[in-house]
Each structure stands twice: as C-alpha cells, then as structure tokens.
Amino acid sequence: MSAVVSAQNLGLTFKTNDGDVVALSDVNLTIEKGEFVSFIGPSGCGKTTFLRTIADLEQPTSGTLTINGQTPGDARKDRAYGYVFQAPALYPWRTIEKNIALPLEIMGYSQSQQAERIKRTMDLVNLSGFEKKYPWQLSGGMQQRASIARALAFDADLLLMDEPFGALDEIVRDHLNSELLKLWEATKKTICFVTHSIPEAVYLSTKIVVMSPRPGRVTDVIESNLPRERPLDIRETPEFLAIAARVRDGLRAGHSYDGDHV
Amino acid sequence: MSQLQIFLALVAGGLSAAAFALSVVTPFEQALLLKAFLALGFLSLIRFFIPLGLWADGAFALLGAVALLTSLGIFDPTPAFFWMALVAAWLFAWLFVERLSKALAPKLGDNAGLGLLIPVVFGAALLVIWEVVTRGANVPPVLLPAPSMIGAQLANSASILWADFVQTFIKSVLPGYAIGCLSGLVVAILVDRSPFLKAGLLPIGNFMSALPIIGIAPIMVMWFGFDWQSKAAVVVAMTFFPMLVNTVAGLNASSSIERDLMRTYAAGYWQTLMKLRLPAAGPFIFNALKINSTLALIGAIVAEFFGTPIVGMGFRISTGVGRLAIDLVWAEIAVAAVAGSVFYGVIALIERGVTFWHPSVRGGRA
Ligand SMILES: Nc1ncnc2c1ncn2[C@@H]1O[C@H](COP(=O)(O)OP(=O)(O)OP(=O)(O)O)[C@@H](O)[C@H]1O
Ligand SMILES: [Mg+2]
Numbered sequence: 001m002s003a004v005v006s007a008q009n010l011g012l013t014f015k016t017n018d019g020d021v022v023a024l025s026d027v028n029l030t031i032e033k034g035e036f037v038s039f040i041g042p043s044g045c046g047k048t049t050f051l052r053t054i055a056d057l058e059q060p061t062s063g064t065l066t067i068n069g070q071t072p073g074d075a076r077k078d079r080a081y082g083y084v085f086q087a088p089a090l091y092p093w094r095t096i097e098k099n100i101a102l103p104l105e106i107m108g109y110s111q112s113q114q115a116e117r118i119k120r121t122m123d124l125v126n127l128s129g130f131e132k133k134y135p136w137q138l139s140g141g142m143q144q145r146a147s148i149a150r151a152l153a154f155d156a157d158l159l160l161m162d163e164p165f166g167a168l169d170e171i172v173r174d175h176l177n178s179e180l181l182k183l184w185e186a187t188k189k190t191i192c193f194v195t196h197s198i199p200e201a202v203y204l205s206t207k208i209v210v211m212s213p214r215p216g217r218v219t220d221v222i223e224s225n226l227p228r229e230r231p232l233d234i235r236e237t238p239e240f241l242a243i244a245a246r247v248r249d250g251l252r253a254g255h256s257y258d259g260d261h262v
Numbered sequence: 263m264s265q266l267q268i269f270l271a272l273v274a275g276g277l278s279a280a281a282f283a284l285s286v287v288t289p290f291e292q293a294l295l296l297k298a299f300l301a302l303g304f305l306s307l308i309r310f311f312i313p314l315g316l317w318a319d320g321a322f323a324l325l326g327a328v329a330l331l332t333s334l335g336i337f338d339p340t341p342a343f344f345w346m347a348l349v350a351a352w353l354f355a356w357l358f359v360e361r362l363s364k365a366l367a368p369k370l371g372d373n374a375g376l377g378l379l380i381p382v383v384f385g386a387a388l389l390v391i392w393e394v395v396t397r398g399a400n401v402p403p404v405l406l407p408a409p410s411m412i413g414a415q416l417a418n419s420a421s422i423l424w425a426d427f428v429q430t431f432i433k434s435v436l437p438g439y440a441i442g443c444l445s446g447l448v449v450a451i452l453v454d455r456s457p458f459l460k461a462g463l464l465p466i467g468n469f470m471s472a473l474p475i476i477g478i479a480p481i482m483v484m485w486f487g488f489d490w491q492s493k494a495a496v497v498v499a500m501t502f503f504p505m506l507v508n509t510v511a512g513l514n515a516s517s518s519i520e521r522d523l524m525r526t527y528a529a530g531y532w533q534t535l536m537k538l539r540l541p542a543a544g545p546f547i548f549n550a551l552k553i554n555s556t557l558a559l560i561g562a563i564v565a566e567f568f569g570t571p572i573v574g575m576g577f578r579i580s581t582g583v584g585r586l587a588i589d590l591v592w593a594e595i596a597v598a599a600v601a602g603s604v605f606y607g608v609i610a611l612i613e614r615g616v617t618f619w620h621p622s623v624r625g626g627r628a
Contacts, residue, residue: 057522076528083526089519092619093541102537106527134619 004190005031009063022215023049036184038201039194039209046216047194051160055083081158082151088143090135097131100150107154121149141168159191202244212254220250274353278303281346293333299326303350316361319354326351327390340398348394355387407589415589423597430575431601433490434562438497446505454513471503479565488569496565501554512546513539545620548613555605
C-alpha cells in the first residue's frame with residue numbers, strides 16, 4: 001500500500017487583520033490507498049482547512065504535505081481528487097445535469113461519456129427525474145446530493161467530502177451512507193470525510209481522526225476493526241459502541257485541553 | 263374600500279354634483295354629453311348605499327374623457343364647471359386604477375398582460391388631461407402643442423421623421439452602441455487579467471463616466487466629419503466606460519466557493535472565464551446594456567446639435583425650435599421616446615431570458 005496523503009508536522013496559520021489564527025498545528029497523518037478516513041471535531045477546529053490544504057486551496061505555512069507522492073499543486077493539476085464542499089456550490093444558470101457535466105466538459109469527456117456518467121451518478125444519489133431542473137428549484141438536501149454526484153462523475157481516486165450529509169434528514173442520510181460504503185467498496189477510492197456525527201464516523205470509517213479546536217491539532221487517530229461489510233444494524237453491536245465511546249472520549253479530551261489553556 | 267378610495271369617490275361624486283349644478287345655467291342643448299357625465303358622476307354617490315363595481319369607475323372616467331374632448335371649443339371662455347368635470351374625470355380614473363391595482367395585486371405575478379393595463383390607463387389619462395388643458399385653456403402651441411396636433415404632425419411628416427430616425431438611430435446609435443458595448447466588454451476582460459491595468463484604468467473609467475461626454479461632440483465632429491460617423495463616435499465614448507466598469511465588477515461577482523470548484527478541476531483561465539465568471543457577470547453586463555441604451559440615444563441626439571447634415575433627430579429638434587415648428591419638435595421627441603423605450607424594452611426582455619437564474623429575475627430566494 002502506498003500513502004495517498006502524507007502530512008508531516010503540517011501547520012497553517014491565517015494572517016487576519018485582528019491577529020493570527022492557527023487553524024492547523026503539527027498535524028501528522030498518513031492515509032493509505034483505499035482507506036475511508038473520517039475527521040471529527042468541534043466547529044472551527046480546522047477540519048475544512050485540512051481538507052482544503054490537501055486540495056491545494058490553502059497553502060500550509062509549515063511542515064510538508066504530499067498527495068500520491070506529489071505536491072498538492074501537482075496532484076490538483078492531475079485531477080487527483082473530487083471535492084464536495086460544505087455548501088452545494090451549484091451554478092444557478094446550469095440545470096442539474098449540466099452542473100454534473102461541468103467537470104466532464106472541463107476535462108474533455110465526449111458527449112456520450114458525459115451522458116452515461118450523468119445518468120449513472122444521478123441514479124446513485126437518487127436524483128433521476130430532476131435532470132432538467134435548476135438548482136434553486138431543488139431542496140437543500142437535493143442540491144447537496146447533486147454536488148456529490150458532480151464530484152463522483154469523473155474518476156478521481158481520492159474523494160474529499162466536507163460534511164456532505166450535514167443538511168440531510170436521518171433516512172436519506174442512512175441511505176446515502178450505505179450507498180457511499182458500496183461505492184467505496186466497488187471503486188476502491190480513498191475517501192476523506194468530515195462529519196460532526198459520531199455514529200456516522202464510526203459506521204463509515206476505517207480510520208477516525210479526532211481533532212481539537214484552536215490550535216487545530218489531531219488528538220487521536222482511531223483504527224476501526226469493524227468488518228468491511230457493514231449492514232446498518234452494525235450500529236447496535238458492542239464493537240461499534242466501543243469505538244464510538246473512544247471517539248467520544250477523544251472529543252472530550254480535546255475540549256478539556258481547550259479549557260485548560262483558555 | 264380603503265380610506266383613499268372613499269376619499270376619491272366622495273370628491274369625484276361631490277365635484278360632479280357641484281359642476282352639474284353650475285352647468286344648468288347654460289342652454290340645455292349645449293354639451294349634453296358633458297352634462298350627462300356630470301349627472302352620472304353625481305349619481306355615483308349612491309355607491310355608499312349600493313356598491314359599484316370597479317369597471318363602473320372605469321366607465322365614468324372613459325365617459326368623462328369623451329365628453330370633455332367632444333365639448334372642447336363649445337364654450338368661450340371655458341367655464342369653471344368644465345375644469346371641475348376634468349378634475350372629476352381624472353379622479354374617477356385614479357379611483358379606477360387604484361381599485362384595479364388592488365384587485366390585480368395577487369394575480370400580477372403570473373399575468374403581465376393585466377399588469378400592463380394600469381400604465382396604459384395612466385398614460386391615456388395623462389394624454390387626455392394634456393389635450394383638454396392645452397386646448398381648453400388656449401395654451402399657445404409654441405409653448406405646448408396639444409397631443410392631437412403632435413399626432414397630426416407625426417402623420418404629416420412621416421417621411422421626414424423616418425429619414426431622421428434612420429440617420430440618428432440606425433446609423434449613429436446602433437453602430438455606436440454595438441462598438442462601445444463590445445469594446446467595453448473586451449477591454450474589461452483584458453484589464454481583468456492585469457492588476458496593474460485594473461488599478462490604473464478603473465479610476466479613469468469612473469472619472470470618464472462622470473464627465474459629460476457630450477462635451478466632446480464638437481471634437482468628434484472635427485475628427486470624423488459632419489455625418490453619422492462623428493455621432494457614432496460620441497455614442498461609443500459614452501457607452502464604453504459604463505460597460506467597462508460594470509463588467510469588471512461583474513467578473514468578480516462569482517463567489518469564492520464557485521471559483522474554488524473550478525480550481526479543484528484544474529480548469530484553465532479561459533474555461534473559468536467562459537463557464538463561471540462571464541455567466542456570473544451577466545446581470546452586471548445587462549445592467550450596463552440598459553444604462554447604455556438610454557445614454558446612446560441622448561448622446562446621438564445631442565451630438566447632432568453641434569453640426570450635422572440636414573437630417574437627423576437632433577438636427578430637426580434644434581432647427582425646429584429656431585423656426586418655431588414646435589409640433590415637429592414634439593413629434594420628434596415622441597419618436598425618440600418610443601424608440602428609446604422599445605430599445606430598452608428589447609434589452610430588458612433579452613435580459614430576462616439570459617439571466618433567468620438570477621434571484622432578481624426569478625423573484626426567489628438567493
Ligand atoms: N480564510 C480564512 N481566514 C482566516 N481564518 C480562517 C479562514 N478559514 C478558516 N479560518 C479559521 O480557521 C479555523 C478553522 O476553520 P475551519 O473552517 O477549518 O473549521 P471546521 O473544523 O471546518 O469547522 P466547521 O465544523 O464549523 O465547518 C477557524 O477558527 C476559522 O475561523
Ligand atoms: Mg468546515
């Protein structure tokens with residue numbers, strides 16, 4: 001196995017008008033090919049920033065970061081990843097199918113390939129029938145599913161997802177969670193997944209990264225020993241609950257760390 | 263009925279009653295229609311016992327307008343009750359529009375045709391008042407000709423007006439507008455790539471659009487000669503900077519997350535421009551197109567004041583005033599008003615089609 005993401009002593013400090021904001025400090029993390037990694041931590045602890053740094057949307061201020069052995073910039077130019085933002089970011093002048101076609105157009109896929117991929121990914125996120133609708137005619141959850149379809153439409157081996165299911169109801173969320181697991185199984189993609197939900201993190205991941213707020217640190221990295229095959233009712237098993245408890249402890253430790261110093 | 267409607271109904275009815283009382287001193291057969299209108303207006307006061315439909319008020323207003331127009335010139339001097347009838351008819355029209363807009367308000371969104379009715383009623387009322395006042399009060403036509411005179415002049419000098427329209431609108435406004443807007447757009451895209459040019463050119467652009475560009479008209483005549491070329495040049499100068507400034511602003515209108523998305527696809531400059539930044543700039547560009555449509559017409563007409571062959575709307579207006587051919591001047595103004603409105607309207611229609619997605623057009627949440 002080779003490292004897809006490798007961070008050593010990674011730090012990122014935003015310079016703002018009212019002082020420096022440390023968003024990441026001393027992050028050491030290796031993500032192997034085919035892993036499903038969840039990032040969990042309180043709001044503002046730097047989860048989005050870490051994902052954006054991997055995506056070459058932010059530049060680290062210290063330490064090193066490589067993606068597939070390359071710099072993040074080169075990896076981005078190789079179209080190594082698909083990114084699902086915290087907000088849907090669909091273009092309002094394009095229909096849903098045209099929004100999903102956007103990366104395909106840019107990357108030069110043929111018309112027939114585009115049509116085939118649009119259909120496949122729209123089926124996957126249960127949006128069939130809404131091809132010709134505009135984003136503002138859809139609910140927030142449907143918009144978010146369209147943005148997931150857009151990130152899946154092209155073949156990036158790394159999928160960066162920033163709270164993709166945050167705006168969805170429990171039922172749809174469960175459905176998409178198991179769909180996402182199936183997709184991950186079938187495609188052998190590497191997935192980095194930000195969430196606020198402990199059950200979601202435990203259900204999905206092979207590795208859970210617990211982060212603590214300001215300065216953004218990794219406090220715990222939990223390897224999950226759950227089987228790869230995960231029916232939804234795995235969430236009632238003792239193994240599952242044990243991992244969930246460890247994540248909760250990690251989050252609590254992060255908070256007390258915060259409390260000691262402020 | 264709202265308070266305003268009650269007030270309008272009371273005053274209109276009361277005024278009709280008073281005017282009717284004053285009118286009985288004149289010989290019975292004089293201006294029968296006007297008297298009938300006043301009598302009916304008086305009777306309209308029964309609305310406080312039996313409700314009257316809004317179309318009744320429309321009918322009163324229409325009857326009043328016809329009665330006033332037909333009894334113009336019967337009386338000399340014009341008696342007080344005539345003017346009272348005018349005010350009463352106007353109040354009925356107001357009441358009608360007021361009630362109509364209240365009744366239409368819930369339906370307006372999906373029926374633009376009904377929405378047009380109100381401005382039409384309003385415009386027609388204005389024309390009637392204009393006609394009745396200018397002729398009833400014997401306003402000298404040099405000061406303000408009656409709409410009927412202007413209309414007659416429009417029909418009589420159709421060929422002159424058409425030649426002027428072609429010279430000014432087709433030859434000066436349209437090419438100047440197209441060149442000015444297009445070059446503004448292109449320069450904006452070029453400027454946008456270079457922070458240096460943006461920092462240097464934009465303040466100049468703002469400065470230039472604040473200048474009365476009309477002032478350069480004589481210079482343009484020296485440079486490009488008397489014919490339409492110099493007018494088109496003035497139009498180019500007037501439309502260039504609004505387009506430049508608006509487009510530069512529009513190119514930065516896309517949100518940072520929308521631009522990040524393009525970055526994650528490693529999209530090139532031109533791909534980002536064509537697929538994101540230009541579409542997002544659409545509302546700004548159309549804003550400039552609309553501003554420019556009015557500026558262009560003003561520019562071309564005024565530029566003709568500074569030297570022109572013996573044809574053109576501006577030429578006709580400036581010489582018409584000198585020769586006291588005021589109704590021709592007004593006919594020319596009417597043509598300019600219609601041409602300008604149609605021009606603006608066409609662009610606004612295209613805008614609705616192209617930027618349909620923008621919250622200001624579709625009227626939804628952002
Ligand atoms: N562009 C920026 N400029 C300055 N500070 C920033 C910027 N982006 C993020 N930050 C700061 O960095 C810290 C981490 O932000 P980040 O968005 O990564 O948090 P997060 O873990 O994703 O939170 P949430 O769960 O609420 O999405 C925050 O304190 C935030 O204020
Ligand atoms: Mg975030």
